[in-house]
Amino acid sequence: MTNHELNELKNRYVANGAATSNTAFAERAENAELWDADGNRWIDFAGGIGVLNLGHRHPKIVAAVEAQLQKVMHTSAAVISYAPYVQLCQKLCELTPVRGPERKAMLVNTGAEALENAVKIARAATGRSGIITFDGAFHGRTMMTLAMTGKVLPYKNDFGPMPGDVFRAPFPNPLHGISEEASLNAIRTLFKTDIAPHRTAAIVIEPVQGEGGFYIASPDYLKALRALCDEHGILLIADEVQSGFARTGKLFALEHSGIEADILTTAKSLANGMPLSAVVGSACVMDASGPNSLGGTYSGNPLSCAAALAVIEVIEEESILERSEQMGRLLAERFGVWEERFPAVAHGRQLGAMAAFELLDGEGKPSPELTQQVCAKAREKGLILLSCGFYGNSIRILVPLTVSSEVLEEGLNIIEQSLEALG
Numbered sequence: 001m002t003n004h005e006l007n008e009l010k011n012r013y014v015a016n017g018a019a020t021s022n023t024a025f026a027e028r029a030e031n032a033e034l035w036d037a038d039g040n041r042w043i044d045f046a047g048g049i050g051v052l053n054l055g056h057r058h059p060k061i062v063a064a065v066e067a068q069l070q071k072v073m074h075t076s077a078a079v080i081s082y083a084p085y086v087q088l089c090q091k092l093c094e095l096t097p098v099r100g101p102e103r104k105a106m107l108v109n110t111g112a113e114a115l116e117n118a119v120k121i122a123r124a125a126t127g128r129s130g131i132i133t134f135d136g137a138f139h140g141r142t143m144m145t146l147a148m149t150g151k152v153l154p155y156k157n158d159f160g161p162m163p164g165d166v167f168r169a170p171f172p173n174p175l176h177g178i179s180e181e182a183s184l185n186a187i188r189t190l191f192k193t194d195i196a197p198h199r200t201a202a203i204v205i206e207p208v209q210g211e212g213g214f215y216i217a218s219p220d221y222l223k224a225l226r227a228l229c230d231e232h233g234i235l236l237i238a239d240e241v242q243s244g245f246a247r248t249g250k251l252f253a254l255e256h257s258g259i260e261a262d263i264l265t266t267a268k269s270l271a272n273g274m275p276l277s278a279v280v281g282s283a284c285v286m287d288a289s290g291p292n293s294l295g296g297t298y299s300g301n302p303l304s305c306a307a308a309l310a311v312i313e314v315i316e317e318e319s320i321l322e323r324s325e326q327m328g329r330l331l332a333e334r335f336g337v338w339e340e341r342f343p344a345v346a347h348g349r350q351l352g353a354m355a356a357f358e359l360l361d362g363e364g365k366p367s368p369e370l371t372q373q374v375c376a377k378a379r380e381k382g383l384i385l386l387s388c389g390f391y392g393n394s395i396r397i398l399v400p401l402t403v404s405s406e407v408l409e410e411g412l413n414i415i416e417q418s419l420e421a422l423g
Contacts, residue, residue: 001025003037022379029056032403032411043411046384047398050210050242053269054314055400061272064310065303072302077107078295084305091312092266092280097238097252099260102283107276107300111241111267112140114277115204117294118263119144121279122202122235125288130200132187134171136212136390139204139239148204151211151390167194171209172221175347175358176390180221187228197232202263207253210242213389214349214356214396219257226259235262235285241277242354245269246315246401249325249352256351272311276304323401327353327408331397334412342419344370356388356396368392370422377418383411 001009006025024036032055034042047053054061068084077085085107093103108114123129131148139145141155147162149155150171156162167190172183191197207222209215217225229236238261243253245266250256252264262285267277275298279286314320328350335348335357344367348357359374361367371393378385388396395415399408 001037006037022384031055031057032400032407041382043383043399043407043414045397045399045411046386047269047400048273049268049386050247050398051268051273053246053401054272054311054320055402056273058272058310058314058402060314061307061310064306065274068302068306074298074301076297077300078292078297082302082305084302084309085300088278088300088305088308091309092278095251095312096264096266096280097254097260098264098280099262099282103280104283104286105278105280106286106294107278107305108296109275109277109298109301109304110140111239111265111277112142112145113296113299114241114265114267114279115139115145115148115237115239116142117279118204118237118265118281119148119202120294121263121281121286121288122237124293125285126201126233126235128199128201129165130195131166132190132195132200132203133166133168134183134205134209134212135168136171136173136209136215137168137204137206137239138209138211139241165195171205171212171215172217173215175215180218180224183221184224184228191232197234200232200234202235202237203229204237204239206239206241206243207257208243208248208351208354211388213358213391213394214354216349216351217257219259222254222257222259229262237261238264240264241267243351245311246320246324247352247354247398249321249328251315251321253351253354270311271304271307274304274307276300276308318402320401321352324352327399327401328355330408331355331412334416338416338419345419353397353399353401356394358389358394360393366391366393371395373422374415374418377421378414381414381417383414383418385415 026034027037032044089105092105133148135150137150139148144163146156147166169186170178170183172180207217238254240252263281332350338345344359346358346360359367359370371387375385388394
């Protein structure tokens with residue numbers, strides 16, 4: 001079927017809230033490129049929203065899934081488990097920066113499910129109910145994670161009221177006038193105005209905000225937050241759904257700070273396109289809830305676990321962490337060039353290859369309109385590009401880390417041409 005024919009079906013049968021503005025339909029994909037139903041080639045700088053750090057259809061991951069498909073496709077781990085589930089949990093416990101010495105993990109399907117379960121575990125472990133998150137945070141689209149998400153449009157607007165006992169502090173963002181001390185003081189103020197520390201189960205933070213704009217929490221801030229949690233017996237939950245699995249030059253962004261979380265959630269590139277997420281934490285915390293209290297019908301399905309085990313092997317064997325650091329340096333250099341050439345481009349930033357820049361209007365204010373125009377112009381030229389941010393004016397780079405140098409350069413040139421075209 002053609003793109004036009006498929007769009008007719010989409011307009012007739014797919015709910016508007018679940019539809020996409022892109023009128024192309026992916027037919028096949030390889031590494032950082034895909035081809036639509038009309039045969040048009042696209043360069044993919046979105047990576048399935050950070051899911052494809054190792055590219056579309058990495059051969060080792062495809063082979064691992066195919067091999068598992070010949071053995072067991074589904075049993076439900078809640079009924080009878082299988083080796084890839086426990087083998088992956090072992091690997092995650094060995095690799096994840098959470099407090100030890102004993103660690104445990106559990107598997108679900110999506111980032112939102114991982115955060116939901118992290119909250120349940122934190123409440124069970126502490127006997128407290130309060131959860132503190134941050135402005136601009138994105139933790140998922142279920143009701144609990146929507147309450148935790150710090151942006152109304154487009155995620156929360158139509159779906160209230162939200163679950164209670166969720167409170168929010170400003171994320172440290174010097175670019176927008178929020179110092180680290182101001183953020184910490186805001187949490188201390190919450191303890192006086194809204195939720196006492198002895199009722200607070202956890203503080204949940206993205207070490208690098210994803211949908212919020214790729215803003216980076218500094219090592220000093222994360223260390224101070226860790227100390228604040230310890231002072232009051234509060235669990236620290238690190239949401240690494242988007243920042244995990246090599247995007248920042250480390251397996252997890254939290255590793256840049258040298259601290260450990262009590263609980264860490266990960267998903268997206270964990271299984272590089274297969275639905276899988278994980279909650280990893282200190283054993284005493286993870287074991288707090290009763291038997292059969294965690295999990296789900298499809299949680300940690302065998303195909304996804306096989307994919308994730310292959311992902312870990314590829315990251316180690318193909319020097320993906322080094323590639324992420326190298327790509328980050330290249331992106332930072334290109335952002336610097338654009339900031340000199342184009343008055344609208346500002347605030348380039350990156351941690352490894354988790355990189356973004358902002359577009360501002362003539363008065364130096366965030367310009368979501370210009371941002372959408374640049375993304376649209378790039379789309380016309382065959383580049384899939386995503387915006388993000390609290391103000392909707394950040395353009396983020398989530399190209400697969402396995403992208404060839406030639407395709408990466410081609411994509412960056414399209415962004416540059418799109419900036420030029422819009423003056």
